[in-house]
Amino acid sequence: MEHYSQAAPISGSPAQAGGNTVPLIIVTILFFMWGLLTSLNDVLIPHLKAVYTLTYVQAMLVQFCFFGAYFIVSLPAGMLIKKIGYQKGAVAGLTIAAAGCALFYPAATTGYTLFLIAFFVLAGGITILQVAANPYVTVLGDAQTASSRLTLTQAFNSLGTTVAPALGGMLILSGVVLNASDLALLPAAEQAAYHAKEAASVQGPYLVLAFALVALAVLFAFARLPKIVDAEQPGGETAGWSAVLHHRHLVLGAIAIFLYVGGEVSIGSFLINFLGESHVAGLSPADAAPFVSYYWGGAMVGRFIGFAVMRKVSPGKALAFNSAAVIALVLLAIFGSGHLAMWAILAVGLFNSIMFPTIFSMALNKLGPLTGQGSGVLCMAIVGGALVPFAQGLLADTVSVQMSFLIPAACYTFILYFGLKYAGMYSEK
Structure with missing residues (x-):
């Protein structure tokens, strides 16, 4: 899914010619990552529904927490970035998203509620990241080619949403998931062991994602990026x-x-x-x-x-x-x-x-x-x-x-x- 920053119109000095390639690659990876993280939900929802024998309404709490974060975090994200700047804002977003991914590890042994908290934290980080990262696409080069750069980054966002379900299917859904009636036939101890095993299948993939996000945060923190200044709006x-x-x-x-x-x-x-x-x-x-x-x-x-x-x-x-x-x-x-x-x-x-x-x-x-x-x-x-x-x-x-x-x-x-x-x-x- 495409996403747009809600930041105010911006003005900034383009980076020096020849110095844009590495920053643009980093920003493009960010677009890919949040596309991947968003569409992984489509794999996790049926998985968690089966593991915790949820109704469809209960399973949709995943999307409620994830997209609810956009509504709750958007305005505070704008205020945070106005205070600390766009580059530090992107680093903060990546760090918070990494923390959300890391929460999937204890959630596998704790239960569905912590999974929902993890989804909210992850989406909150992505929201901050989007508000901070989108403007860089417009200033990493000539203004006349800004549209082509945005098309490129959005294409990589779509690439992330495309590869995530297949990747998630291989890493998370590869086991045999029992239906509710078959699960009910098992002794209580075996049911508990089954729930723990299936829930744990998300630990490895999301821990890898957490490390990847931390690595991107370090790259973004030390990248030489142009400084972006919010344009004043008439009338305040x-x-x-x-x-x-x-x-x-x-x-x-x-x-x-x-x-x-x-x-x-x-x-x-x-x-x-x-x-x-x-x-x-x-x-x-x-x-x-x-x-x-x-x-x-x-x-x-x-x-x-x-x-x-x-x-x-x-x-x-x-x-x-x-x-x-x-x-x-x-x-x-x-x-x-x-x-x-x-x-x-x-x-x-x-x-x-x-x-x-x-x-x-x-x-x-x-x-x-x-x-x-x-x-x-x-x-x-x-x-x-x-x-x-x-x-x-x-x-x-x-x-x-x-x-x-x-x-x-x-x-x-x-x-x-x-x-x-x-x-x-x-x-x-």
Whole structure:
């Protein structure tokens, strides 16, 4: 998933020519890492659900804690970075994210609650990291090539979301997971041993990630990076908050971001369980995990297709077309079966590709000096990733996993409306 910083517009002196390569490589690795860490949740949710015999609503607490951190930590992150600077802020974000990964080690022997705390700490670190790291993409070189650098870093973010499910499937889901009825037949001591063994499968991978994040923090701390200075906003920071909400297209855009992130995250969270349904694909969690990479990989491919198409087609029309395609695919997944349902839901990723940046840019159109505050509103709307999966989990518990996909289908219906309503936005003078 793409993410945008909610930091205010910035100004800074580009680094000296020839000195940008190493810092840009480090920043690009950061984008890759938080993409990987985010989509690993799609592997951990069905794993923890099976290990702790959770309901779908209880399993969705993972996404609630993870994406809830965006809502809670975003504004404090902005204040922290304003005080200590962008480079130190990135180091702080990496360190906190590493601490979150390290917490997975004791969580494996403690229980589900500590796992949830670990997810929150990890996401809090990623939130700080994003607010701090994104601006560096714009100043590590000429201003005229900033867009191409952002495309590069976002492509590596997508690469992280693509490889994580397959990697997680091999490292975490390789064991045999017993269902609730088989587990109930075991003696209490064997049940406890089984829970400990399966929970411990996350210890090694997340400990490696913790060390990797610490190493990146050290690299970032000593890298020679340009100093970024926040630009002063006319009228001060608070002047725009009330005025920005008077822009209808921004408010509708925030709702669209809320529902898009919610729908995208919700589908990813249920994919392994959906592919495990006997009338869909009947795959084990380990066999289903690599297919989740097709979902996120489709978004990476679709981004490049969308880049070419939107040179000729208005963003609103492209958004409306992709939303309609997603609704059709999700309905095929709901009312179909076998390979038709399986590939329909995986193909959703391809059409998700352009949605976040397109909605984001349309919502900020013509905000002028209010752009910084508008960006903050949109970034806080990412909390949809915490709440929408809950709604789908409730429907999955009460009806079925397959019918629960009506929730994301309804989310994309609003995005279709938003795209159609502002289809001619950029043609207006």
